[in-house]
Amino acid sequence: MSEDKDLWGNIISISDTRVVLPEADERVYDMALSFEEGITPIEKMALFRRYGSSKAILELGRTTIRNLLGRGWQGSDFDPAAAVEQAMQMQYFIDNAHIKVMRFDDPDYPVGLSQIPDCPFLLYYKGNLQYNYYTSIGFVGTRHPSSAGEQIAKEYGDYFASQGVTIVSGLAAGIDSIGHQCAVDAGVPTIAVMGCGIDRIYPADNKDLAKKILDGGGAIISEYAPGAGTQKWRFPRRNRIIVGLSRSVFLVQAAQRSGSLITAYLTTDYNRDLFIAPPPADDADFDGNRRLIEIGAACLDSPQSLLDHWQYTGDGDGS
Numbered sequence: 001m002s003e004d005k006d007l008w009g010n011i012i013s014i015s016d017t018r019v020v021l022p023e024a025d026e027r028v029y030d031m032a033l034s035f036e037e038g039i040t041p042i043e044k045m046a047l048f049r050r051y052g053s054s055k056a057i058l059e060l061g062r063t064t065i066r067n068l069l070g071r072g073w074q075g076s077d078f079d080p081a082a083a084v085e086q087a088m089q090m091q092y093f094i095d096n097a098h099i100k101v102m103r104f105d106d107p108d109y110p111v112g113l114s115q116i117p118d119c120p121f122l123l124y125y126k127g128n129l130q131y132n133y134y135t136s137i138g139f140v141g142t143r144h145p146s147s148a149g150e151q152i153a154k155e156y157g158d159y160f161a162s163q164g165v166t167i168v169s170g171l172a173a174g175i176d177s178i179g180h181q182c183a184v185d186a187g188v189p190t191i192a193v194m195g196c197g198i199d200r201i202y203p204a205d206n207k208d209l210a211k212k213i214l215d216g217g218g219a220i221i222s223e224y225a226p227g228a229g230t231q232k233w234r235f236p237r238r239n240r241i242i243v244g245l246s247r248s249v250f251l252v253q254a255a256q257r258s259g260s261l262i263t264a265y266l267t268t269d270y271n272r273d274l275f276i277a278p279p280p281a282d283d284a285d286f287d288g289n290r291r292l293i294e295i296g297a298a299c300l301d302s303p304q305s306l307l308d309h310w311q312y313t314g315d316g317d318g319s
Contacts, residue, residue, distance in 0.1 A: 006070035007046050014067055018059040021084050028091055029054035030103055032083035034122040035225060038073055039065070044121040045104055058084065094226060097199060100125055112136070113244040116270045120223035120241065124198055127219035131189060135312060136166040138246035138272075140239075140263045141175030141253040146285045149253035150178060152277045156250065157182030159303035163312070164188055168246045170195065170238060171210065171220070173203050175252045175260075180209055189218040191245060195238035197228040239263040240270070247310070248273040250300065254288025261288050264297070273309070275300040 001013045021029070033044060033054040047057045047068065057065070058080035066073045094101065102109055102123045112133040113119045123129075137160055141149065153175050160167060161183045169176040171192035183190035192213055194202070198220050201207045210220055223241065224234065236259065243249055243266045251274065254260040267274040274297045279286030293299050300306055 004068070006068050007043060008070045010070060012067050012070075014064045015061065017061070019061040019080050021055065021058055021081055022088065024084060024088055026053065026055070027101055028084060028087045029058060030122050031087035031090060031101065031225060032080065033057060034223070035083050035086065036078050038078070039069065041104075041118045041121045041223075043069055045119075048105075048121070090226065094124070097226070098126060099198065099226060102129070110245055112246065113241065116240065116244040118240065119244060123221055123223060124225060125219055125221035126198060127214045128189065128217050129191070129219045129221065131166045131191065131219075133245070134247055135164065135310070136168055136191075136246045136248075137306070138242045138249035138263065139167045139169045139175070139179035140242065140249060140251055140260050141277075142255065142258050142260055142285075143172050143174035143176075145174050145178075145253050146283070148280050148283060149175065149285065153178040153252045154182065156252070156277065156300075156303045158186070160306075161186035161188050161190075163307060165307075165312075166191060168193065168242055170235075170242055171201070171206055171213075172235075173205070177206060177209060179252075180213060183218070184209070184212045184216050187216060189213075189216060191218055192220045193238055193241045193245070194220060194222040194224070195235035196222065196230045197224050197226040198222045199226040200229065202230050235259070236262050240266055243267055243270050243272055246272060248275060248306065250275045250277070250306065251289065251292065251297075252277045253286055254292075255285055256287040256291065258288045261292070264288075264292055274298065275306055 004014050006012050051057050062078050104121055157179045167179045167183045168191045169179045180190050196202055201210045239262050249267050251264050276289050276292050276297045276299050278299050279289040
């Protein structure tokens with residue numbers, strides 16, 4: 001046994017014995033660590049910075065990892081060696097499916113996403129993730145828009161896309177889909193962030209849209225490994241990635257209890273500008289919009305107003 005400090009700075013005793021792992025390349029160990037969702041992205045990055053590699057973390061073993069976390073980690077069934085074996089099998093699938101993997105310290109990791117404290121330890125993605133963060137907009141809203149909401153989404157989405165703005169959204173039904181479709185129709189890249197594995201397009205009705213996003217030079221990304229299902233709790237966590245990837249966030253339509261409000265509130269935590277579509281008079285489907293405007297969010301009376309705020313001149317840069 002030897003002494004070390006947990007992530008909170010407390011002195012702990014840890015075993016000097018190391019778990020024997022199958023030999024693999026670095027990407028496999030990164031994927032194996034990413035499988036364990038009970039360790040937060042912040043904790044994974046802290047452990048990585050301390051030990052220098054995912055392999056070194058996994059070699060510590062379950063008990064030592066739990067002690068280092070300094071909290072009640074529910075990882076009693078986490079088997080590092082088995083996770084590596086699973087990742088070794090998965091690498092053949094992702095290679096054949098043209099899925100790429102990017103760790104948080106990669107020089108090509110999206111600049112905006114790297115600015116948030118709990119950015120994903122690992123990204124799984126297809127397509128092209130090289131885009132101009134300074135002209136990107138998170139485009140969010142309800143899955144069940146009213147006719148007024150659809151009209152606003154298309155008007156603003158078409159305009160943003162016509163100006164070369166990168167629309168970032170979640171490929172969900174409703175407002176998300178409209179935003180992505182506006183970009184596809186304009187022939188500009190758009191980024192879709194999934195709340196499940198990127199091999200499981202959800203909803204299934206958006207498989208054709210997902211293909212068009214990739215064909216148009218955009219990207220589909222997730223922090224969840226291929227095969228990860230559509231658990232409800234994963235979608236709110238997905239929203240932080242949309243915010244992180246975006247310079248500003250535009251909320252099209254939200255009712256009083258809409259899940260889209262989660263994304264809106266995250267903008268304050270992540271130092272992003274939040275803009276709200278003007279709510280039609282006496283329309284309860286926009287009560288979430290009204291509430292956010294009441295507490296200080298900016299009402300965007302036209303799509304050009306956002307570009308003016310950015311001092312965007314259409315030359316590909318915003319100040």
